Amino acid sequence: MKKITLKNIAQHFDVSISTVSKAVNDSHEISRDLKKRIQEYAKEHHYKPNKLALNLLNRSTKTIGVIVPNILNYFFVQVLYGIEKVANENGYNIISCISDESHEKESKTLAFLDSGTVDGLIISLAEETQVKEQIEGLREITESQIPLVLFDRVSELIDCDKVIVDDFEAGYKTTKFFLNIGCKNVAFVSPIGKSSVGKLRLAGYRKALEEAGIKFDEKLVVNFTAKDDLDLLMSFLLNYKPIDGILGLDEITAVKILHIVKSRGYNVPGDVSIVGFTNGQLSQYVTPSLTMVSQHGKFIGEKAAELLIKRIKEPTRPFETKVVKTSLLVRDSTKKLQ
Amino acid sequence: MKKITLKNIAQHFDVSISTVSKAVNDSHEISRDLKKRIQEYAKEHHYKPNKLALNLLNRSTKTIGVIVPNILNYFFVQVLYGIEKVANENGYNIISCISDESHEKESKTLAFLDSGTVDGLIISLAEETQVKEQIEGLREITESQIPLVLFDRVSELIDCDKVIVDDFEAGYKTTKFFLNIGCKNVAFVSPIGKSSVGKLRLAGYRKALEEAGIKFDEKLVVNFTAKDDLDLLMSFLLNYKPIDGILGLDEITAVKILHIVKSRGYNVPGDVSIVGFTNGQLSQYVTPSLTMVSQHGKFIGEKAAELLIKRIKEPTRPFETKVVKTSLLVRDSTKKLQ
DNA sequence: GGACAATGAAGAAGATTACCCTAAAGAATA
């Protein structure tokens, strides 16, 4: 059974297309008898108005585009989940795209989603984009007045609604926590050293150290990428000084650090306390369970979707930046407060 | 800057719309001079052909719809990743929807994606749908000739391309593995007792026991849902018989079992061996690391997308069912072979 | 002649394209 259109039905009843259109939409303008016959025929043949035509007519698709850098990262999955929830409640669907941290792929996706495909966009920037500040694509989006919400990895150079994590404070609070439980040499291990998020957390870390009168030591900051051998870098770190606290900037990093530290014979949290970012399933089930900074991914997703939908409805409202506070979930990988 | 259309440009140059269309598409029919002027003007004003209009014209959207039951499950994220990869390589985008295991939500989504929004669909059924065999929605899809690929949780009642995991054999092989390492009382713990996947694995489990001359004991099969208290159920199980092997049907279940068993003082794998399904990050990093049945999620996603794209190109080819073999990753939660 | 019911025509959304028209240049013929 092929797709059936108004035209087909019109031909079958030898009436005009507009009559059929009115009939299926139950307009009072059409006689009851004809209406009934048309509706029955339409139902029998599974008639459904063609969405593409309606989209064109209404200049709206009821879908929103989402671009995230990495879908295998639990944080982004949580955000996606939150977005989907709110979008769904409001009758929107989501087109989800993965930039794989590549600016090129991000740009291509942006070009695809531009020009009518979606009613709005929710994006967290690829690291490459953030580092090199290659934001022409985004600029075009905002200039075309396409509703846009940035979250987590945002850019100062773009004026739009944003949902960000309180990364500076998170770095600050967490470092103070380390100091409070008695740590003296706290290392900072980051797979996202170049992104705004990583930099802000580092700034918070420095501030906390300064306030405590501890000199910032660059050698305690370990930036690495997927290509680097974390094992080796950690080995240098542990040999450099008697490290007693390590902050890992995402979940998998924290878990890997835990493994490496344990395998070198250190006791966690006896010798070394460890804190990670992103509260996923991993951190709960490793031994010892990890103390984590929760960014409330699902909540961020919900807020981003809410902001976007508000803007779609009301395009001229002033831009808003929502800051979502992190919270520290203390578990067993950190020394207890005395 | 508002959106600009061919019409606007045509008015500006006082030529016809088709002339502009040809000019921006660099047709030889247009004089070099006029073409240049139009192209420059178009570029200046960020002209982009409206995708909605093109979609309507071409009756194709270059997007495929994906419906998965649960996005917080690592297996489905992996599949999604695989689908996205192949789709992207072929110029397709994906609309991803989450059914949350609810038939109602799945149906709504199906209705939305029907009627032109997508060029094809990749679906893993909600448990509810599978159990009650409520497949009218799917039937409409296939009757409308919309290309459809089912994966993992499929239905026998629907004729279409499928990618399935060799669940029966996986259940069988794994159970034999337990017996080989010397386990006598192997329990079977399933959060998806009602789905085809769960049933097939159970059938494989039974067959392996039968072949070994061991009587199947229903009490060793624990089906539970999100509402149940797994802790309690495990407690009954462990008190019932001296259990020395447990098979958990997904990753998080296996990890939870490990925790419960350890917390009750059993040694893993000394007293109890544990095997789980889905090779995600969790199972690698818990202690001891878990022996897992890998379903090759990303691979499944890639195959599903490939099948779908093939069918879009060639709608009349015969339906195909791809069976993806699982593999057992032996780690530290199972006794070593003598 | 006016009121009303039932239907149709036309235009709009935005783009592509097969086909048609015009003028001028070049070729062919007497």
Place this chain on the structure above:
DNA sequence: TATTCTTTAGGGTAATCTTCTTCATTGTCC
């Protein structure tokens, strides 16, 4: 050389995709 024919460059017309909506147009009845 003059006339006719053919070609082609350059552009326009209109159909097409599908639906909805506004504004006629018909016919009937009082």
